[in-house]
Amino acid sequence: xxxxxxxxxxxxxxxxxxxxxxxxxxxxxxxxxxxxxxxxxxxxxxxxxxxxxxxxxxxxxxxxxxxxxxxxxxxxxxxxxxxxxxxxxxxxxxxxxxxxxxxxxxxxxxxxxxxxxxxxxxxxxxxxxxxxxxxxxxxxxxxxx
Numbered sequence: 001x002x003x004x005x006x007x008x009x010x011x012x013x014x015x016x017x018x019x020x021x022x023x024x025x026x027x028x029x030x031x032x033x034x035x036x037x038x039x040x041x042x043x044x045x046x047x048x049x050x051x052x053x054x055x056x057x058x059x060x061x062x063x064x065x066x067x068x069x070x071x072x073x074x075x076x077x078x079x080x081x082x083x084x085x086x087x088x089x090x091x092x093x094x095x096x097x098x099x100x101x102x103x104x105x106x107x108x109x110x111x112x113x114x115x116x117x118x119x120x121x122x123x124x125x126x127x128x129x130x131x132x133x134x135x136x137x138x139x140x141x142x143x144x145x
Contacts, residue, residue, distance in 0.1 A: 011070045015093045018073040022080060023088040024059035032056055070102065075120040081107040082124065113143040 024032060032055050037043050045052035063080075065073055073091050081089045085107040092101045104110075110117055115131045135141070 011074075014067060014069055015073075016067060017093070018065045018068050018070065019092040020063040020065065020073065020077050020080070021090050021092065022061040022063075022084060023090075024056065025084065026086050028059045032059060071120065074102070074118075077104070078119065078121045078124045081110075082127070085111075116142040 032052075033043065033045075035055050036045060036048075036052050039055075040048045040051055042048065063076075065076060068076075070091060070093065073093075077089045077091065081087075081104060088104060088106050090101055090103045092099065094100050105114055105117070111127070111131050115128055115135060119125045119128050
């Protein structure tokens with residue numbers, strides 16, 4: 001079986017639950033760092049990663065989808081990615097120890113560097129087709145080409 005057909009099989013496999021997480025926005029990152037600095041006196045989140053993670057995790061948004069494929073989940077998540085272009089929207093599925101995730105890059109980064117990545121909705125497809133045409137006209141290559 002080819003790698004592409006294996007990927008299609010994997011992306012179309014039903015999962016009882018897929019959790020979609022939306023990372024904090026740039027503005028929320030400023031709030032996170034302000035609270036962290038007030039708590040710890042440091043502006044380096046590696047000084048007390050546990051405290052930073054506790055604050056950071058309060059700002060993550062979660063959506064739970066049931067009985068869906070990863071393709072369906074990506075199609076659900078793509079408008080969220082487009083509406084929140086500086087945030088990462090990731091998918092988590094399965095139960096430990098067989099769990100997994102798809103860590104999507106931000107929509108802005110996909111437009112800037114990874115415009116060859118797949119899209120899952122008609123609007124996402126149109127946006128990326130326009131970006132590819134623009135990049136082609138400018139002689140710009142996707143980062144992984």
